[in-house]
Amino acid sequence: MRVAIVGASGAVGRELLALLEERRFPLSQLRLFASPRSAGREVAFAGGRLVVEALPESGDLGADLVFSSAGGAVSRQHAWRWVERGAVVVDNTSAWRLDPRVPLVVPEVNPAALDGHAGVIANPNCSTIIALLALAPLHRAFGLTRATVATYQAVSGAGAEGIAELRRQSAEALAAEAAPSGEPGAYDARPEKFRHPIAFNLFSHDSEVLDDGYNEEERKLALESRKILEAPELAVSATCVRVPVFRAHAEAIHAEFARPVSEAEARAVLAAAPGVRLVDDRAANTFPMPVTASGQDDVLVGRLRADASRPGAIALFVAGDQVRKGAALNAVQIAEALVARAAVA
Amino acid sequence: MRVAIVGASGAVGRELLALLEERRFPLSQLRLFASPRSAGREVAFAGGRLVVEALPESGDLGADLVFSSAGGAVSRQHAWRWVERGAVVVDNTSAWRLDPRVPLVVPEVNPAALDGHAGVIANPNCSTIIALLALAPLHRAFGLTRATVATYQAVSGAGAEGIAELRRQSAEALAAEAAPSGEPGAYDARPEKFRHPIAFNLFSHDSEVLDDGYNEEERKLALESRKILEAPELAVSATCVRVPVFRAHAEAIHAEFARPVSEAEARAVLAAAPGVRLVDDRAANTFPMPVTASGQDDVLVGRLRADASRPGAIALFVAGDQVRKGAALNAVQIAEALVARAAVA
Numbered sequence: 207m208r209v210a211i212v213g214a215s216g217a218v219g220r221e222l223l224a225l226l227e228e229r230r231f232p233l234s235q236l237r238l239f240a241s242p243r244s245a246g247r248e249v250a251f252a253g254g255r256l257v258v259e260a261l262p263e264s265g266d267l268g269a270d271l272v273f274s275s276a277g278g279a280v281s282r283q284h285a286w287r288w289v290e291r292g293a294v295v296v297d298n299t300s301a302w303r304l305d306p307r308v309p310l311v312v313p314e315v316n317p318a319a320l321d322g323h324a325g326v327i328a329n330p331n332c333s334t335i336i337a338l339l340a341l342a343p344l345h346r347a348f349g350l351t352r353a354t355v356a357t358y359q360a361v362s363g364a365g366a367e368g369i370a371e372l373r374r375q376s377a378e379a380l381a382a383e384a385a386p387s388g389e390p391g392a393y394d395a396r397p398e399k400f401r402h403p404i405a406f407n408l409f410s411h412d413s414e415v416l417d418d419g420y421n422e423e424e425r426k427l428a429l430e431s432r433k434i435l436e437a438p439e440l441a442v443s444a445t446c447v448r449v450p451v452f453r454a455h456a457e458a459i460h461a462e463f464a465r466p467v468s469e470a471e472a473r474a475v476l477a478a479a480p481g482v483r484l485v486d487d488r489a490a491n492t493f494p495m496p497v498t499a500s501g502q503d504d505v506l507v508g509r510l511r512a513d514a515s516r517p518g519a520i521a522l523f524v525a526g527d528q529v530r531k532g533a534a535l536n537a538v539q540i541a542e543a544l545v546a547r548a549a550v551a
Numbered sequence: 552m553r554v555a556i557v558g559a560s561g562a563v564g565r566e567l568l569a570l571l572e573e574r575r576f577p578l579s580q581l582r583l584f585a586s587p588r589s590a591g592r593e594v595a596f597a598g599g600r601l602v603v604e605a606l607p608e609s610g611d612l613g614a615d616l617v618f619s620s621a622g623g624a625v626s627r628q629h630a631w632r633w634v635e636r637g638a639v640v641v642d643n644t645s646a647w648r649l650d651p652r653v654p655l656v657v658p659e660v661n662p663a664a665l666d667g668h669a670g671v672i673a674n675p676n677c678s679t680i681i682a683l684l685a686l687a688p689l690h691r692a693f694g695l696t697r698a699t700v701a702t703y704q705a706v707s708g709a710g711a712e713g714i715a716e717l718r719r720q721s722a723e724a725l726a727a728e729a730a731p732s733g734e735p736g737a738y739d740a741r742p743e744k745f746r747h748p749i750a751f752n753l754f755s756h757d758s759e760v761l762d763d764g765y766n767e768e769e770r771k772l773a774l775e776s777r778k779i780l781e782a783p784e785l786a787v788s789a790t791c792v793r794v795p796v797f798r799a800h801a802e803a804i805h806a807e808f809a810r811p812v813s814e815a816e817a818r819a820v821l822a823a824a825p826g827v828r829l830v831d832d833r834a835a836n837t838f839p840m841p842v843t844a845s846g847q848d849d850v851l852v853g854r855l856r857a858d859a860s861r862p863g864a865i866a867l868f869v870a871g872d873q874v875r876k877g878a879a880l881n882a883v884q885i886a887e888a889l890v891a892r893a894a895v896a
Contacts, residue, residue: 217732352860356701356803358753358792362732369733372751377725380718387562387707388714389797389873401835406717406797407842408703410854410868415833419814419856419866428859443860445803445868447703450795452734452751456791458701460805470766488744488760497752509755511764514773515697515788521764523755523790529732 207233207545210269210293211274212284214238214258215247217366220300221534222273227252229538232545238268238507240276269293271544273537288294289325294544296537297326303328303430310433314481315342319434320543327540330434331426332532333357333446336455338434339505339531340524343479344472345435349464352441355427355457355489359411360496362453362528367399372450375405403449411446421446454496455532456525466518473510481531482507494525502527503535552578552890555614555638557629558621559583559603560592562711563643565844567618574596574883582614585621614638616889625765634670639889641672641882648673648775655778658884659826660687664779665888672885675779676771677877678702679792683779684850684876685869688824689817690780694809697786700772700802704756704791705841707798707873712744717795719751731814748793756791759764766791799841800877801870803854811863818855826876827852839870847872848880 209226213219226233226360238249238258245260261280265287272288274281274297281301288295302308309319310328312335320327333355361368374413375395384391393402402409413422420428420443428442439531476482485494486508494506505526513519526532554571558564564585571578582866583603586865590605606625610632617633619626619642626646633640639833647653654664655673657680665672674684678700686695706713720740727738740748745752758767765773765788821827830839831853838849858864871877 220732288554354699354805354858354860354866356790358703362734366733372732373725373729373735376721376751380722380725384718387798388711388718392719402837402840403842406721406795407795407840408794408801409840410836410838412623412836415836418859419833419854420859421836441860443858443866445701445854445866447803447868449703449753451734451753456753456792458792458803460699460788479781488764491755491757491760491766492747493667493753493755495747495752497748508762509790513699513788514763514765514784515699521699521788521790523792539619550762 207271208235208237208269209233210237210239210267210272212261212274215240216275217362217369217529218275218533221529222275222537223249223251225534225538231392231538231541236288236445237267239267250380267293268289271296271541274298285326286517289493292326292457294327296329296540298329298533298537300331300426302326302435303330310430310538312338312434312536313543314339316434317543320547323385329533329537329540330430332363332528333359333423333457334427334430334456335532335536336505336524336526337427337457337494338431339479339481339526340476340507340522341459342435342463343475344461346439348467348473350435350437350461351464352462354460355442355444357444357446358449358451358456360451360453360528361404361448363455364412369401369452372404372452375403376450393468396429400448404448406450408447408449411448426450451496453527454499454525455528456494456496456523460513460519460521462516462519467520469510469520472520475511476507481505484508486510494523496525499525500527503529507533553577553580554617555582555584555612555615555617556740557584557606557617557619557625559594560585560589561620561713562707562863562874562877563620565600566874567620567882568594568596570879570883576886581796582612584612592865611636612638615647616641617888619643630671641885643674643675643878643882645676645771647671655775656885657683657779659684659886661779662888665892674878674882675775676766676768676884677708677873678704678800678802679772679775680877680881681850681869681871682772682802682804682822683776684826684871685821685852685867686804686806687780688820689806689865690782692820693812695780695785695806696809697807699805700787700789702789702791703794703796703801703886705796705798705800705873706749706793708800709744709757716744717749717797720748721795724750745793749793751795753792753794756793760777796841798872798874799844799870800873800886801839801841801868803868805863805864805866807859807861812865814855814857814865817865821852821855826850828851831855839868841870845872848876850876
């Protein structure tokens with residue numbers, strides 16, 4: 207199978223490359239595409255070197271499988287043209303996620319949605335994937351009716367520039383003269399990628415705020431969850447927040463169900479859920495954290511407890527690697543599922 | 552009025568000192584007490600210098616008003632003995648908050664609770680104060696029935712050592728060789744104050760986890776809110792999380808009421824609420840943040856919106872200076888209210 211990565215020099219593109227090698231994805235050829243700025247760069251892969259190419263206007267990537275990870279504008283413009291040229295496209299952007307022609311897939315949750323796809327398959331938003339690894343099995347068992355979510359989202363969700371900005375600002379804040387309390391004193395944050403300082407700060411997610419007061423990220427979490435779970439009535443309210451963490455998202459969730467659910471019932475379901483690892487050690491006060499979720503394939507789930515504010519509801523806390531399961535790994539798993547179904551040539 | 556600060560060398564003690572000067576608190580004498588380790592230190596105050604004294608075993612602080620800020624063990628041991636010696640004690644610890652003899656006071660919310668106090672007045676937990684500045688006026692107007700809260704808590708809540716640990720670990724993480732992605736590479740976090748690394752990480756709050764799965768901090772938020780609002784049936788579920796921020800807490804809140812509440816109604820109430828500043832600029836994507844809440848007296852409230860997951864409910868996001876309104880300022884405001892009521896000699 208001839209594979210192409212579009213957006214190969216971004217944070218997710220680099221992770222895709224690493225995962226294809228690590229998971230010995232059955233490819234016969236790999237081509238890397240990026241913006242003209244990155245074209246010509248050499249990248250190590252499987253003991254050899256690949257040269258990054260500029261994306262051809264022709265739309266012919268010479269690939270059977272395309273991972274599209276260069277932003278929504280590129281996917282909106284090119285995805286179906288690549289399909290016309292014979293490729294299956296796994297789209298990491300938000301461009302086609304809610305399109306009725308396009309399956310929106312988390313392989314542990316709804317692999318059957320891949321059946322009869324039209325050529326483009328969408329990879330969900332990172333916060334959605336990470337939440338659903340825990341919520342989907344609970345939904346299947348108990349009928350999820352409502353979820354409220356507060357996120358703690360890493361800067362990697364804004365790509366390599368987000369990572370660089372957190373690093374730069376943190377160093378400059380620490381270099382500033384400290385207050386007597388030990389807190390950093392004034393420094394010039396010079397926000398570029400984000401509108402507000404991210405070092406030792408947090409802010410409401412950097413996506414557009416819509417008329418109802420929810421931002422795009424929060425809307426994605428609601429609408430994508432409904433589509434993936436095939437639960438059009440599911441009530442979701444999220445508050446999405448960017449925190450000074452490099453690459454794993456966490457989420458505090460309150461979940462309500464069609465029938466009362468006990469902590470023990472929820473625990474039994476989650477202990478058996480694919481892609482989930484329970485990290486819930488009350489005595490050691492050890493629960494899911496970004497540092498332990500980073501680099502892991504599994505989403506960590508803990509703080510599992512009966513919701514003290516509503517009988518039969520459940521509270522929990524999850525953390526997952528935003529770049530891996532939240533993006534690149536889920537995309538590769540979609541591709542692997544396609545291969546297993548012989549849905550890619 | 553003769554005033555004493557017990558725990559004068561801690562993060563909250565230092566802020567108390569600054570606030571007494573800044574607000575020209577009507578004192579005739581100020582004595583500072585701390586552990587023997589800090590005794591003898593000189594501290595600037597109002598143009599002069601004060602010497603920190605070791606806490607006398609006798610219990611006689613020679614004070615009419617004592618701010619007790621040296622931890623729960625000191626308050627449990629000494630608070631009522633100071634009262635026997637004629638002092639009124641404003642207790643910044645959790646020692647007596649739920650004691651039926653002790654008013655638990657947020658001056659903007661329940662000043663009348665000061666009437667007929669028995670000598671000890673408790674200052675609530677920082678997360679509780681910050682949440683209630685927004686929730687109490689909504690409760691008064693609409694009857695709060697349920698709140699779910701996810702916190703983003705600064706390290707200052709763990710005192711000066713928490714601040715120092717975030718600073719040290721952050722510097723060491725940034726000094727480690729960076730990964731190709733720009734993320735810090737491996738470094739030795741050597742956690743001391745906290746059990747887990749705090750730099751570029753977050754974790755479930757560092758208080759004991761109880762049998763029902765909630766930790767002490769979460770329980771405080773629930774029980775203290777009920778006491779302050781005189782709402783014994785109020786349903787509260789919190790998830791308290793420590794984040795790599797120095798001194799302001801933020802909280803994402805979903806609130807339900809006895810009757811349906813519109814966003815406009817909630818906004819009108821919060822716009823008129825004392826101690827609250829609405830920061831809710833959707834077009835500029837500017838909402839409450841730790842960096843803008845730090846050093847401020849007001850609690851910032853924003854992201855106000857109709858809860859998309861439950862008709863008539865409200866979602867919001869708050870941020871407040873943990874050291875000021877979350878601790879020292881609220882204590883000084885309690886003292887000012889006592890003075891105004893001539894409840895202190």
